[in-house]
Amino acid sequence: MRIKIMSRLFVALFFLQFIFLPPLQADTQIRVLVAENQKMLKVNIRGEYQIRVLPTMQLVKKGKGLSDAWLVPTAAGVRIGHEEWACRGLLIQPAEDRDLVIGRSGFRGAISILKDKNNLFYAINSLDIERYLYGVLHHEVAAWWPMEALKAQAVAARSYALYQAAVSQRAEYDVKSNTSSQVYGGSTTERYRTKRAVNLTAGEVLSYQGKAFPAYFHAACAGLTAASSELWNISLPPLAGGVKCSYCRISPHYNWESRVPLAEIEEKLKKYGRPVGRTLRIEIISQTPSRRVGRLRIIGTAGEIVVAAKDFRVWIGGDKIRSTSFSIEVREDAIYFHGKGWGHGVGLCQWGLLGQALLGKTYRSLLEFYYPGSQIALNAATKTS
Numbered sequence: 001m002r003i004k005i006m007s008r009l010f011v012a013l014f015f016l017q018f019i020f021l022p023p024l025q026a027d028t029q030i031r032v033l034v035a036e037n038q039k040m041l042k043v044n045i046r047g048e049y050q051i052r053v054l055p056t057m058q059l060v061k062k063g064k065g066l067s068d069a070w071l072v073p074t075a076a077g078v079r080i081g082h083e084e085w086a087c088r089g090l091l092i093q094p095a096e097d098r099d100l101v102i103g104r105s106g107f108r109g110a111i112s113i114l115k116d117k118n119n120l121f122y123a124i125n126s127l128d129i130e131r132y133l134y135g136v137l138h139h140e141v142a143a144w145w146p147m148e149a150l151k152a153q154a155v156a157a158r159s160y161a162l163y164q165a166a167v168s169q170r171a172e173y174d175v176k177s178n179t180s181s182q183v184y185g186g187s188t189t190e191r192y193r194t195k196r197a198v199n200l201t202a203g204e205v206l207s208y209q210g211k212a213f214p215a216y217f218h219a220a221c222a223g224l225t226a227a228s229s230e231l232w233n234i235s236l237p238p239l240a241g242g243v244k245c246s247y248c249r250i251s252p253h254y255n256w257e258s259r260v261p262l263a264e265i266e267e268k269l270k271k272y273g274r275p276v277g278r279t280l281r282i283e284i285i286s287q288t289p290s291r292r293v294g295r296l297r298i299i300g301t302a303g304e305i306v307v308a309a310k311d312f313r314v315w316i317g318g319d320k321i322r323s324t325s326f327s328i329e330v331r332e333d334a335i336y337f338h339g340k341g342w343g344h345g346v347g348l349c350q351w352g353l354l355g356q357a358l359l360g361k362t363y364r365s366l367l368e369f370y371y372p373g374s375q376i377a378l379n380a381a382t383k384t385s
């Protein structure tokens with residue numbers, strides 16, 4: 001046991017030397033990729049607005065109210081109705097927050113609409129991080145959950161977002177609006193109680209020894225949280241995993257089963273460049289420290305491969321293989337997975353958060369529980385109104 005702890009400590013120290021940890025006072029603006037691969041986009045603006053061309057930022061249009069205006073990519077630039085500008089894209093800046101609607105979603109802040117190499121649009125929403133969180137929280141947890149659970153989720157989501165904003169400064173955007181970052185639905189999906197949780201914790205960020213860290217979270221750990229080093233090249237004490245959590249037993253995702261046809265497995269393995277023909281057998285050949293599946297051997301009619309379970313899960317789909325805590329049975333024309341929990345298992349367990357908040361725990365104790373050794377610091381650069 002001691003050897004195991006020592007080896008994990010060594011791994012933690014090894015990675016600590018190489019990982020870049022940004023300071024707490026990160027930029028308060030965040031850039032969210034909210035649309036991509038769009039042939040055209042419909043824009044509505046209620047009040048006054050300005051439109052600038054990118055990348056020069058030259059003001060080309062301003063007015064009050066824009067109704068069902070279609071943005072169309074052209075060979076030279078972008079067209080709205082009869083007006084066309086030679087550019088890479090447009091920056092739309094409404095004077096008032098929440099006046100902008102793209103497609104069916106309302107947005108706070110400004111939106112850049114840019115053309116990709118295939119002449120299709122992608123859109124980046126830039127806004128204050130607190131207002132961004134208004135559009136995140138309801139998607140990550142239910143608005144009816146106890147306020148202490150919502151507050152803990154707000155601090156975790158803010159910490160994750162601030163970290164991403166700090167480490168992606170050279171990239172075109174900081175986060176995506178789907179589960180590959182954290183889900184963001186614009187201003188249309190804000191709820192009163194989740195907004196209140198953001199306001200009650202305004203500017204509060206998790207830190208470890210004064211540095212920000214990506215406060216990962218997942219739906220249900222089903223007994224034991226995973227170490228971040230089991231999945232990514234990052235290791236810090238608050239993300240070292242091994243937190244025992246039985247509180248997520250109330251989750252409908254605590255136990256799950258799924259069936260994936262052999263034909264689908266064959267097709268996915270081929271798609272990801274690891275074909276084995278028709279699958280005959282799957283063996284679990286290693287476990288992670290948090291007792292999830294580490295590596296799998298897949299034996300097929302045309303060969304065999306060894307794959308990491310975390311990759312296999314992504315290939316087949318996170319909704320079908322909800323976690324890497326599973327056993328496998330190959331029967332007739334399908335593989336049957338019997339699993340526990342939902343998500344990668346690192347950091348905060350959201351259903352555990354609910355279970356503990358129902359027992360009367362405060363958000364501070366909940367964050368300390370799931371991110372051991374962390375503190376809550378005030379991000380002085382963060383403003384709310």
Ligand SMILES: [Zn+2]
Nearest residue numbers: 245248349352
């Ligand atoms: Zn849990």
